[in-house]
Amino acid sequence: MAPSAYIAPVINSTLVFRDDIFKGKVLFCTGGGSGICRAMTEAVMRHGANATIVGRKLDRLTQAAKELSQTTGQVCIPAQADVRQPSAIQDAVTKTIEKFGRIDFVICGAAGNFLAPISGMSENAFRTVMEIDTIGTYNTIKATLAHVRASKGSFIMTSATLHYNGTPYQAHVSAAKAGVDALSNVLAVEEGPHGVRSNVIAPGPIANTEGMTRLAPTSGKEFPYPLGRPGDVKDVSNATVFLFSDAAAYVTGQILAVDGGSEHLRTTQLPYPASVLDPSATLKVLKARM
Numbered sequence: 001m002a003p004s005a006y007i008a009p010v011i012n013s014t015l016v017f018r019d020d021i022f023k024g025k026v027l028f029c030t031g032g033g034s035g036i037c038r039a040m041t042e043a044v045m046r047h048g049a050n051a052t053i054v055g056r057k058l059d060r061l062t063q064a065a066k067e068l069s070q071t072t073g074q075v076c077i078p079a080q081a082d083v084r085q086p087s088a089i090q091d092a093v094t095k096t097i098e099k100f101g102r103i104d105f106v107i108c109g110a111a112g113n114f115l116a117p118i119s120g121m122s123e124n125a126f127r128t129v130m131e132i133d134t135i136g137t138y139n140t141i142k143a144t145l146a147h148v149r150a151s152k153g154s155f156i157m158t159s160a161t162l163h164y165n166g167t168p169y170q171a172h173v174s175a176a177k178a179g180v181d182a183l184s185n186v187l188a189v190e191e192g193p194h195g196v197r198s199n200v201i202a203p204g205p206i207a208n209t210e211g212m213t214r215l216a217p218t219s220g221k222e223f224p225y226p227l228g229r230p231g232d233v234k235d236v237s238n239a240t241v242f243l244f245s246d247a248a249a250y251v252t253g254q255i256l257a258v259d260g261g262s263e264h265l266r267t268t269q270l271p272y273p274a275s276v277l278d279p280s281a282t283l284k285v286l287k288a289r290m
């Protein structure tokens with residue numbers, strides 16, 4: 001009988017990293033009121049940081065900030081801002097400095113998405129996603145950079161893997177995330193000499209998130225993943241803690257796919273993962289055909 005497929009464990013970063021490694025540090029996170037970026041914020045706070053979370057919906061942000069503070073014992077404040085508006089992001093930064101006095105870590109995570117083929121997408125729809133994802137990331141970098149330089153801190157951009165290939169109905173997000181990746185690469189090179197690092201986390205499909213629940217017609221569980229399952233928000237959080245930590249002091253300008261290896265998996269004629277779990281059965285079928 002073929003062995004059953006391995007399923008990667010989901011763990012808390014506090015099992016691997018000390019819970020005080022970010023003591024005295026401050027995180028500024030756009031998109032932190034929900035989903036993946038909220039989980040990234042929680043993880044950084046669990047290691048001792050305080051945080052500002054940024055988004056447009058003040059009610060949701062305020063509730064999330066309260067819960068994050070209660071869960072972690074650190075301080076999280078909400079800052080209402082649209083990342084498309086440079087002055088609004090600047091105000092959120094000013095609020096952060098007034099409250100905490102510094103910014104060490106920045107997560108550029110605010111993003112928009114919907115499903116549409118190029119043939120059916122308006123110019124305005126395409127522009128909106130470019131403005132939130134790419135220009136929003138640029139605006140966030142510009143508003144925070146002086147503070148991150150002062151603290152010799154670090155940026156993480158939340159990107160995706162879908163632009164590595166042609167993903168139908170995702171032209172707008174693909175173009176926008178390619179821009180985000182490029183911004184991070186240039187930032188890493190320009191700011192390295194100032195002691196600032198910048199990296200990208202590219203999540204694959206992450207279960208139980210807005211992105212998967214609202215946009216994917218299926219749960220994503222039926223896709224083959226080399227590590228046996230779709231992503232969990234904790235997988236992205238753990239990568240976040242590593243990249244902000246001193247363990248990544250020599251890591252900059254990198255794009256870290258957190259996708260269980262699926263970016264490298266192409267569809268083949270062979271059943272996957274059955275063909276690698278039980279090669280003899282697969283070879284028997286192939287030989288019988290020869």
Ligand SMILES: NC(=O)c1ccc[n+]([C@@H]2O[C@H](COP(=O)([O-])OP(=O)(O)OC[C@H]3O[C@@H](n4cnc5c(N)ncnc54)[C@H](OP(=O)(O)O)[C@@H]3O)[C@@H](O)[C@H]2O)c1
Binds near residue numbers: 033083084110211
């Ligand atoms: N879910 C996945 O499987 C997946 C896969 C690959 C990549 N990603 C990436 O991971 C990140 C989080 O995704 P998610 O699924 O967790 O989605 P989500 O919960 O919808 O998070 C998006 C966040 O961005 C904020 N936002 C959107 N437009 C904004 C704007 N103009 N100004 C300020 N904030 C804005 C939203 O808050 P407001 O509405 O309050 O503004 C929300 O908190 C995104 O960058 C996404 O592209 C997700």
